[in-house]
Amino acid sequence: MKERAETFSMPASFNLLWLQSAGCGGCTMSLLCSGARELTSALEAVGVRILWHPSLSEESGEEATRILDRCASGELAVDALCVEGALLRGPRGTGRYHRHAGSGRPMMDRVQEIAQAARYTLAVGSCAAWGGVAAAGENATDACGLQYEGDQPGGLLGANWKSRGGLPVINIAGCPCHPDWITETLTALALGAFGTQDLDSLNRPRFFADHLVHHGCTRNEYYEFKASAHKPSDLGCLMENMGCKGTQAHADCNIRLWNGNGSCARGGAPCISCTEPGFEEPGHPFHETPKLAGIPIGLPTDMPKAWFVALAALSKSATPKRVRENAVADHQVVVPPVKKTGLK
Amino acid sequence: MTRIIVGPFNRVEGDLEVTLEVKDGRVAEAWAGSPLYRGFEQILRGKHPMDALMFAPRICGICSVSQSMASAAALADATGLAPAPNGRITRNLAHAVENVADHFTHFYLFFMPDFARAEYAGRAWHEGATERFRAVRGTAAAAILPARTAFLSAMATLAGKWPHSLAIQPGGVARALEASEKIRLFGLLRDFRRHVETVLFDDELEAVASLDSAAALARWAAEKPRGDFGAFLGIADDLALEQLGRGVDRFMSYGNYPQAESQFLRDGVWDGRLHALDAQAIAEDVSHAWLDGETRHPAQGMTRPQDEKAAGYTWCKAPRLAGLPMETGALARQVVNGHPLARDLVQRGGGNVKSRVVARLLEIAVVLPEMEKWVQQLVPGEPFCTQGEMPSAAAGAGMVEAARGSLGHWVTVEGGRIVNYQIVSPTTWNFSPRDSGGTPGPLEQALVGTPAGEGNVAVQHVVRSFDPCMVCTVH
Numbered sequence: 001m002k003e004r005a006e007t008f009s010m011p012a013s014f015n016l017l018w019l020q021s022a023g024c025g026g027c028t029m030s031l032l033c034s035g036a037r038e039l040t041s042a043l044e045a046v047g048v049r050i051l052w053h054p055s056l057s058e059e060s061g062e063e064a065t066r067i068l069d070r071c072a073s074g075e076l077a078v079d080a081l082c083v084e085g086a087l088l089r090g091p092r093g094t095g096r097y098h099r100h101a102g103s104g105r106p107m108m109d110r111v112q113e114i115a116q117a118a119r120y121t122l123a124v125g126s127c128a129a130w131g132g133v134a135a136a137g138e139n140a141t142d143a144c145g146l147q148y149e150g151d152q153p154g155g156l157l158g159a160n161w162k163s164r165g166g167l168p169v170i171n172i173a174g175c176p177c178h179p180d181w182i183t184e185t186l187t188a189l190a191l192g193a194f195g196t197q198d199l200d201s202l203n204r205p206r207f208f209a210d211h212l213v214h215h216g217c218t219r220n221e222y223y224e225f226k227a228s229a230h231k232p233s234d235l236g237c238l239m240e241n242m243g244c245k246g247t248q249a250h251a252d253c254n255i256r257l258w259n260g261n262g263s264c265a266r267g268g269a270p271c272i273s274c275t276e277p278g279f280e281e282p283g284h285p286f287h288e289t290p291k292l293a294g295i296p297i298g299l300p301t302d303m304p305k306a307w308f309v310a311l312a313a314l315s316k317s318a319t320p321k322r323v324r325e326n327a328v329a330d331h332q333v334v335v336p337p338v339k340k341t342g343l344k
Numbered sequence: 345m346t347r348i349i350v351g352p353f354n355r356v357e358g359d360l361e362v363t364l365e366v367k368d369g370r371v372a373e374a375w376a377g378s379p380l381y382r383g384f385e386q387i388l389r390g391k392h393p394m395d396a397l398m399f400a401p402r403i404c405g406i407c408s409v410s411q412s413m414a415s416a417a418a419l420a421d422a423t424g425l426a427p428a429p430n431g432r433i434t435r436n437l438a439h440a441v442e443n444v445a446d447h448f449t450h451f452y453l454f455f456m457p458d459f460a461r462a463e464y465a466g467r468a469w470h471e472g473a474t475e476r477f478r479a480v481r482g483t484a485a486a487a488i489l490p491a492r493t494a495f496l497s498a499m500a501t502l503a504g505k506w507p508h509s510l511a512i513q514p515g516g517v518a519r520a521l522e523a524s525e526k527i528r529l530f531g532l533l534r535d536f537r538r539h540v541e542t543v544l545f546d547d548e549l550e551a552v553a554s555l556d557s558a559a560a561l562a563r564w565a566a567e568k569p570r571g572d573f574g575a576f577l578g579i580a581d582d583l584a585l586e587q588l589g590r591g592v593d594r595f596m597s598y599g600n601y602p603q604a605e606s607q608f609l610r611d612g613v614w615d616g617r618l619h620a621l622d623a624q625a626i627a628e629d630v631s632h633a634w635l636d637g638e639t640r641h642p643a644q645g646m647t648r649p650q651d652e653k654a655a656g657y658t659w660c661k662a663p664r665l666a667g668l669p670m671e672t673g674a675l676a677r678q679v680v681n682g683h684p685l686a687r688d689l690v691q692r693g694g695g696n697v698k699s700r701v702v703a704r705l706l707e708i709a710v711v712l713p714e715m716e717k718w719v720q721q722l723v724p725g726e727p728f729c730t731q732g733e734m735p736s737a738a739a740g741a742g743m744v745e746a747a748r749g750s751l752g753h754w755v756t757v758e759g760g761r762i763v764n765y766q767i768v769s770p771t772t773w774n775f776s777p778r779d780s781g782g783t784p785g786p787l788e789q790a791l792v793g794t795p796a797g798e799g800n801v802a803v804q805h806v807v808r809s810f811d812p813c814m815v816c817t818v819h
Contacts, residue, residue: 022382024815025357026405026507032449033493033506038486050480054354058457058479060804061350088382096651098380101351101361107380133402137387140649176405176508232518233729258505260497267504267511268518272398274508285392286510330520330728 006193011047014079014190017071017114018053018124021098021107022134022143023085026176027125028055033259034179046187051076065102072113080186081118083111083146086127086134087156090142097141108156111146115157119165120189121146122172124182129171129204130277131155137281145171147203151277167196171203175274178256181208202277204250212301213246213263213271216254223247225319226312227327232287233268236327240296243287244270247300251275345372348796351379353807355454355479357406358814360775362787362807363657366796371803374784374791376775381634381659384819385647388765393419393734393757396765400753401508403767404816406449408507409442409499410746411816414753414767417742420514422755425732429604431516433718434728436601436608437529438502438512439744440715443600445496446747447674447704448540450811452477452488455701456572458804459579469579476575484572487543495536501525515730523724530719537712544705546571552709556684558692561702573705580698589806591695591790592669595676596621596773598752600745601714608714609745612680613665614690623743625666626752628768631780633661639780642754643739645766659818662776662785663768671695671786672749672773673810675703683710695790697809704747704811736760746770748811769816786810 020028032039032055040050052059052067059067070076087108088097095106103110115121123146126132130150134143145155147169153159155169162168170189172181185205188194200209214223222228222237229236238244246254249271253263264271272286273279284290290297299308322334351361361377384403388396400415401408413435420427427435456477464470476484499506501521511518521529537549545552546569555561564570565577580586598621599611613619629639634656636648642663650656664670675695678686685706689699734757742753749770756764776785784792787810795802 020359022380024402024405024408024507026402026408029405029408029507032453032489033496034489035493039489040480040485052354053480054352055357056453056480057354058461060354061352064352064354088380091649091651094651097382097649098359101353101359101377101379102349103351104349104379133387133399134382136399137383137389137391140383140386141381143382175402231729231731232513232515233520233727257500259493259500262497262500262503262505264504264510266500266519267502267509269504269510272510285394286398287394331522331725 008191008193011190013049014047015051015077016043016048016080016082016186017051017078017118018082018084019111019114020054021083021085021111022088022141023125023127025055025084027084027182030176031179031182034183043183043186047190048186051078061102068110068114072117074117078114078118079120080189081114081121082124083121083128084124086131086143086145087111088134088141088143090140112156115146115163118163120167120170121163122170122185123147124172125177126173126175126274126279129173132175133280135280148277168199168203170199170205173204173275174251175279178208178253178258180256181205200250204275208252208256209250209275211250211252211255213249213251213253213265214300215252217246217265218254219265221323222327225315225323227319227323230328233330234328235330235332238265238270239289241289242270243272243285243289245273245298246271248298249273249276350803355457356808356812356814357404358817360807360812360814362791362803364791364796364803369795369797371791371794371796374788375657376660376777376785376787377658378660378775378814378818380814381649381818383647383649385765385767388762391762392760393422393755393762396755396762397510397512403819404813405507406446407442407746407748407751407813407816409438409503409509409512410744410751412509412512413439413744414742414751416512416514417744418740418753418755419734419742420740421742422738422740422757423514423732423734425514425730427514427516428727428730430520430722430726430728431513431730432602433721434502434517434521435512437715437718438499440601440711441496441498441502442506443747444708444711445492447708448488448492450747451701451705452484454811455808456484456576457482458801458808461801463799463801467582469575469582473575473579476572491536491539495532498529498532501529513729515732516728518729520728521722521724526719526722526724530716533712533716533719540708540712542571544571545573545709549709549713552706553713557688558685561685576701580701585698585805586693586696588794588802589697589790589809590693591671591786593690593694594668594670595679595690595695596665596670596672596750597677597680598743598745598750600677609677609681613670614676614679618680622666623741626663626768628661628663629779630661631655632657632777634659635661642752642766642768643741643756645754645764647766658777660772660775660777662779663773664779669776669783669786669789670773672770673700674707674747675700676749677745678703678707678710697805700809746816748813749773767819769813769819771810771812771814771817774810775812775817
C-alpha cells in the first residue's frame, strides 16, 4: 500500500445503520467480541453513532420501522449502511424467502432503497459480499451479495453501482468477519481516511486483504519442510492433506488473531478461505486437499507448480526427525534440543 | 378485536414477526412468524458428510458451537465413534462457554433494556434501570461487553475462534491442549466467575446454585442488594412477571454435557412428573408452514418450500413430542434435571417470564463451577481426538442443548453422500406455529392473555423471555 500522509478529520456525527438479511448474525456476534474496552464508546470516540442495530437498539416494531423509513427518505442521514447476510431474490424474483418483519416487504427492496440514500454501503461478512453460505448448493433461494454474485460483479445493486460517497460496496468479507475489520473500516470512513485506493480488486479493505492467512501461521516450520498432518489433531501443516487454503486466502487471521490469540489453523482447523468469493462451494470436501497425481491442486498463491514440486521434494528429504515426528502427533513428541554452547 | 403485527422484533437473534388479535386490551390469539428461509437442509443434500461440520455452525452466529456439537454428535453416531475423553471434555468446555456467554448476553443486551423504556417512567426502579440497562448507553454494557469478550477468549484456546469453528470433530477436537493452556483456561474461568459474582449476583456462585425454593430466593434477595440479578427480581415483583407469559408447562430437555457414564444435565420431559425422553416420538408438522410434505420424524423429514401455500404463515415447522408442543430452554433443563428452585418456581407458576429468566441465571451459577472441574480433568499428552471412517451408508442423530433449548440434527448418508439432513432447533419448538390439530406453539400459547396495545411492552417481555434465536428456527 502506498504511504501517504493524511490528516484525520473528526466528524460531527457519522451515523451507522445496521440491517440483517439472510445470514446467521455471526458477524454481529463477532463484532461484540471486539477487543475494544467498550465497543459503542470506542465507536463514539471517532464520531460513529448507532442509529439502529437489530441486536442492540431499544426500538422495536413500529418505532424501528419509522427509523428505517426516515433513513430511506433521507430525513435521517445514514453515513454507513452495514448489511449482514445475503440478499434473497427467490422464489421467482419475489424476494419472499425474506420478507422484513412488520412491513412484509422483501428485504432486498428495503436494503436497496436505503443503500441509495446512504453515503457508504458496507457488506459485512461473505454472505452480504458474495452470497456466501446462503448461496451454497443449488442456491434455491437465489441468494446474492450486495454487489457480487460469487466472484461475478453484479449482485443486488449492480456492477457499476456507487454509493453517494463515491465508493462501491465495501466488502468486509469473512465468515464471520473479524471485529477489527469492521471497526477499523468504520473508523477510517468516519475520519475521512478511506478511499478507492484502500480497496483491493474485489473491493475488500486492503488493510486485511493484502495479507495471506499463511502469514504468521504457527505451523510454518511444518510447512517449510512439508511435514504434513494426516488426521485431525495432528500438529503438522494442514495444506497437503487437510484442505488448508491459508497460502491462497486473503486475510490477516494469523497476524491479527481471533478472540485474543486464536485462528482456525491454531485451532487445528484448515483455512477454508472464507474471505474469498465462492468459498462455500470449493468442489471438494472441506477437510481434504484435492490433488492431481499426488500434488495439491491449490498451490501457494504465486508459486509455479514445478517450483513447488521441486521445493517440496527437497524439503521433505531434509526434514528433521523432530519436525517429521511431531507433524503426525497431537503434542510435541520431540522437543527442540537445548544447545549448551550459546547460540551464534 | 384489533389485529396488530409486531415486527421487526429486535434484540432477538434474527427476524421475527408476531401477529396478535387483541380483545379488551389483551391478546386473544397470537401467531409466531419466522419470515426468513435460507434452506440449510436443502444445501446439505449431496454433500460429503464431513462438510456438515462447515455448514452447521453457520446456521447461527450465537448458537454456533451448539450447532457444531449437534452435527459432530450426529456424524459420530453414524460412524459409531466415541470421542476421546480429553476431546469430550474440551468440547463440553467450548459448548459451556458459548451457553453461559449466551445467557449473559441475553440478560444484559437483549432482555433488560426493555425496562429502561419510557413506558415505565414513574416506577420506583425506572431511573436506576435506565442508567444501568438502557440499550447501547447503559452502564452495564460498558462493564459486561469486555467481560464477555475476555470469557469468549477461551474459545481461541478451545476451538481456534468463535463463532464458526471447524475444530469440533466427531472424535473430539482438532487440537490437543497443553498443560499451560489448562492453566490459562482455569484463570479465564476464575476471572469470569469473579465478574459474575461481583456484578450479577453479589454472592458466590455456589450460594446462588444452592437456592432451593422460591421462598429461599426471595429471602436471599431481601438480605441485601444482589447485583443486577437482584435488580431484576425487584422489577419482576413490581410488574408481577411471574404472572406473564405462562406457557404450555410441558418441559423437554435432551440433556447436555456428556460425562464418562452419564450427562451432567439429564434428559427427560417434565409435566409435573418426570418422564423419559422418547426421541422416536418427535415429529415435525408442516401444516401451517410454507412447506410441502407431511408430519414425519426428523430422521425421515423433508424440507420443500411452497411459498404460495394458503394455510402457511411462517417458514417454521411445528415439532411435537408425542403430538404435544414442548417448551425448551434453561428452565426446562433445570426442571428436568431436578433443580429444586426451578421445580418450585414451575410448581407455583409454570413457565413464565420470571421463571425463565431466573433459570437462565441460575444455570450460569450451576455450570461455571463445574467447568472449573472439567478443565482440571484434562490430561495433556493423552489423545484429544479419536479417528474413524464413516461407512458409505449410515444414519445418525445428534441431540444437544443450546443455551435456548433442545437442538437435534439427523443425518442419513448413502453412497458416501448426505441424502438427508434435518435440523430441529430450540426456537423451532418454542416458536412453532399451530399444528394440524390447531394447537398453538408454546410462544403462541404464552402470549394469550398478555396485555397489549399502545404503551404496553408486556408482549416484548414474553417474547424475549424465551431467548429466541430466529436464524436457527428455520435455518
